[in-house]
Structures are given as C-alpha cells and as structure tokens.
Amino acid sequence: WVRDHDELKNTLIVFFSDNGGATNNRSWNGPLSGAKGCLKEGGIRVPMIWSWPATIPEGKRYDSPASALDLLPTFMAAAHSNPLPLNAPRSYEDKRNRQRLIAQHGAYEGFNLLPYLKGKKTAPNRTLFWRLQGQVAILDGPDKLIRLSHRPAQYFKPTDDAAESNDLAPERSKRFSSLFQQLGEWESLLPTPPLWGSSPFWRGESAKTYDSSPPTEEPQ
Template sequence: MMSVALLLRFSACAMAQQDAVLRKKNPGFSKPNVIVIVSDDAGYADFGCYGGSQIPTPNIDAIAGKGTRFTDAYVSASVCAPSRAGILTGRYQQRFGFEHNTSTKVAKGYQVSDVGMDPAERTIGNEMQDNGYRTIAIGKWHQGEEKKHFPLKRGFDEFYGFTGGHRDFFAYKGKRNQETALYDNMDIVPETKITYLTDMFTDKASAFIEKNKNNPFFMYLSYNAVHTPMNARKDLMDRFAGIPDSGRRAYAAMMTSLDDGVGRVLKTIKDNGLEDNTLVIFINDNGGATGNSSDNGALRGMKGSKWEGGIRVAMMMKWPGHIPVNKTYSQPVISLDILPTAVAAGKGRQKGTKKLDGLNLLPYLSPGNKNIPHEALYWRRGVAAAVRSGNWKLIRVKENVLLFDLSKDLSEQHNLSEKHPEKVKNLSALLSRWEKGLDQPHWYSTYGDENQIKKHRMEVKGREMERLYP
C-alpha cells in the first residue's frame, strides 16, 4: 500500500503536470483565482444537488456538477458570526474567544469595543494578499463594528457590503443603524441608490472579475440571502405563486435571486476565459434558520443547535483539471479547510505562525486517496458542545449526554449513550482535550444558556417544536 507521504507527493506531481498543460494552452496562466461564495441560513435540502425539488438552483448545482459535492461538510458554528470567523481564519473561533454571535453582553475583562474578530488573528484575506492576490470582501461581514474590525483592516483591498448581521434587501425609507449601512470601501452608499441587495452584490462581484481578469484575485462573496428579513422581488414572488405559504414563497424567491447571482458570477468567469484557472468554493454558513421557512430535510434541528441540521451544510467546489468532476466526497470536512485549500491552490505558503485547524483538501480529493482528513470535528457554544469522530457523534449539554451513529441514524432519533458507555467515554475525552486549547468567550449570547438546554432535549421533535427555540 502506498504511504500517505508518497500518495500526497504523487498527487502534487499530478497537479503540477496539469498546471503545465494549462500554461501551454494559455501563456497568461499563473496563480488560479479563488472565489469563496457563502450563502446565509439556507436549508440543507433546499439545493437541487442535495435533493431539493421545489426551488430550482441550477447554477449552484452546476458547481457540484462540474466539481465535487461534499455530503458531510460542516461549519464550525451553527450561527452566523462565529461560523464566518472560522471560515475567515481557518481556526476554531473559540480559540480566540469568538464563541457566540456578536452582542453587548461582554465577559469580565473585555469591553464592547472588543466584540469582533480579534485583530491578532490573520484572515484568508491576509494570506491571499501576502501570496500575491488582489482581495475583495463582498456582502455580509458580521465580524465587529470597530475600525479595527473593518474588512479593509483585515486583509481585504476592497469591501462592498455591510458590517452587521442582517439588513433589509431593499432601501430603508427611514433611519437605519450604522451596522446596516452599505459600504463601498470607506464610502457609504446612499439608500436612494439601493435597489435589491443580492443583485447589487452580484453586480459588484462581476465588475471586480472584469477589472482584475489579468491578475490573480481572491473574492469572499458573502451573500446575506436567505437570512431574514424575508424581502423578495415581486417578479420572483409571482413565479412561485403556486406555493401557498407566503413565507416559503418569499424564501423560494430569495433563493432564486441567490442562484441567479451565482449564475451571473460563473458566467462572468467563463466569458473572460477564466473558468479553467478559477477555484470556486460554495458553502452555506449554518443550518436553515427557524424563522425563514427553510428546509433541512432529514437532518434533525435547525440553526443554533448541535443537531446535524444546525451544523451540516451544503458545500461544493470546482476547479477544472484539479478537482474531480461530478463526484461526491463523503468523509467529514469543515469550513476551516477553506483557507488552507485556497492558499495551497495558489501555490502559496501560510505566512501566519498560528497553527490552523483546517487543512488543504486538494490531495484528499485526488482519485485513489483513501485517507481521512480529520480524526474528529468539534463544536461548542455556551453549555452545548459536540464532537464527531468517524460515524459517531456525541452531544453534551451540561450533564445530558447524547450519542448517535450517523451511519444508521442520520436524523438522530436514537440516543445510544447507555448502550455504548465506552464510546461515550472516548468521545468525551476527545472533546475535553480539544476544549483545553480554547479561550473563554469574550462575550455571551443574548439568548443565554437556557435556550441551548431546551433545544437539545430528545423530546423536541419536529419542525414546529424546533422553531420554538431560535
């Protein structure tokens, strides 16, 4: 059997040969462009390539069709801000105190001005900049409101978006908060210029590609669709008139805007002759939310929970000649893998000195590589924590411990903790060992711990009950 080191070396050689072929065809070929597209609060089963049938998502599905779709992809948090902190840093965000969504409930020793991604952490923007890329962040930021947290201070040459966790998709007619202002770099876009946010983010992404087509670029395209408020374009609402529930109808219209936007970005890449030299990664930020009519399908739970419906997400990537086409990958991976994968794709080196928790996925996607990327994956937010190792998953909420075999029980209906005490012991030890490397939260959730306790009770079953605990 080929050793791991030899297999990884073989994969690297194969990729180098593919690069040489592309350079011969296109003398201008250099570092690949990298685009990371993030959707917000979408349901796991609302994408066509994940079994969705009610809402067509042909453009997002095309990323999977031309690349690899991950069946067991996770994010590092089940709510927006810490999930994004993990994506941006490649590290479990609890290592630097970003355990909860941003709030004003600061921990002892910290101030409200500390709420946000620690400036001492390097981002994917920093890494790509240092490896010769022009960088832009578009859309939702949600990483702090102080100047030190602003995207232009965090590794991005350009920023077009808003700094908070949500805002109206249409223009505000009255007063709005500072965190909902739409920024074009340091300038605030007047509300009179705002049409429909999803379309505007797409326009900016397409323009950036056109402008930078001759040089390597990195784009973090963080749509706020389909997060609340449920603001949909009327023409798309009319298209889904057959859906009786108005909330679900608005959700379908917003998903269509998102998918159309992704399609336009992909078309811009293709029209500029960049398709073969662009790595595209798509990921949803957490499970479908309790208030936006999303559908997590067979997965139990929703946004905010440690159930699969809170942390398992749609994720896919394509890069012609480097990533297998129309394939599925079933080993557990996590959003933390995006940063090292992007850096490796550009033949770059991580300039930061802190150890990443994510890893480069490209070698693992090579045909014949049977190695498992992660021994275990971990989660914690307040009193609720979880670990997955192989097919086994443990959820710990204070003294309550739940154990599931995901290979036989994807919907987490059967708690096996009493039948397998040794497995509980082993997974609990893994979780405790991981927690020793974490910082204490620098601020706390506005919901408190009681909500986490309630939503992880075995008797909370069915969407109606799950939606009671956001």
C-alpha cells in the same frame, strides 16, 4: 466575469453554508434534527460543492466529513501560499493553551482537501469538535457526542441515524466515556471564556432550539 473571459476552468468556486437553516424563516432541515444555533445535524450538516474544472475531476464525490476549517488550508495550497501568522493570544493561559493545541493539531486544524478531491489520496481519518453557546460536540469517525449545559450528554451515529433519535450512550457506555473524555481534553485547550457566543441570552436561545427542533416533514 470569469466565464466571459474564459477563466472559469481556472477558477476555484466553493458553495456551502456556515450552518443549517434557521427554522423561523421557513428553512427545512429534514430529515435532520436541529437548526441554526444547534449542534445537532440540522445545525451543522450543510452542502459543500467545489468547482475547479482544470483541477478537480467532474462528478467527484467526497463522502468523508469536511469543514469550513478546511477552506483556508485548501485555498492556501491552491494559491501556493502560506497563511499569515496568528495574532498574539490575550492572556498567558491562552498562550499556553495555543502552544498545546498547535503541538497536537498544527497551527490550523483544517485539511488541504485538494489531494482528496483530485482522487490522489484516500480521505483522512479525522476528529471534529464544536463549541457554541453552552453546547459542545465531537465527531470521531462515525461516532458523535453532544453535551449541553441543560441536559445529559448524548451519543449518536449520524451515518446510520441522521435524525439523531437513538441515543447509544446506555448500551455503549465505554465508547461514550471515551468520546466524553476526548471532548473534555479538547475543551481544556480553548480560550477561557470563549471569544464568541458566550452571551447567556444566546445560550438560552440555543437550548430552546435544541429541545424544539425535531425532524419535520418536507413542505409541499
């Protein structure tokens, strides 16, 4: 429709996935480890392609981490609009945690990516966090720590080790401890219990996925 009505150049289109491939349906995440439901790179690193010919330069490459959290702020900026107010928290504890979270990050943790996609600003330094079914992770610059309920935390540098096969925790204990503390401080601000993914069944499924999804050869 937008092409037929000559509106393609004025239309913002984003292609991305909410998670890595689920390996039970012949998806291939190599050379990454992990799959859908896992916080290793195979579960969370996905393509993201933006098209807005009238605004974003053709062929522009954005090499810094981006997140689905960035979609809302970017869309709101593109529409010259503001997000709707947040719903009220369920409990006093969650209300207090939200106030602390907003004080640190603002009401929404994502970035408006348009200035960076246009090349008008350098990419921001950012820290990303995840929590899913008994797993938590932090990506701070090039450093990533994953902590699971069923095994010790691990520390990787995905930019140099996409397969996350070299745990740096033993040799870089000071940085490991710093990431571990950052992750714990972030967790203390979250609703308790999680509103999504708190089922014991899925926690168990995620643990099995984590332990059984090494990098695989590309199918021929």
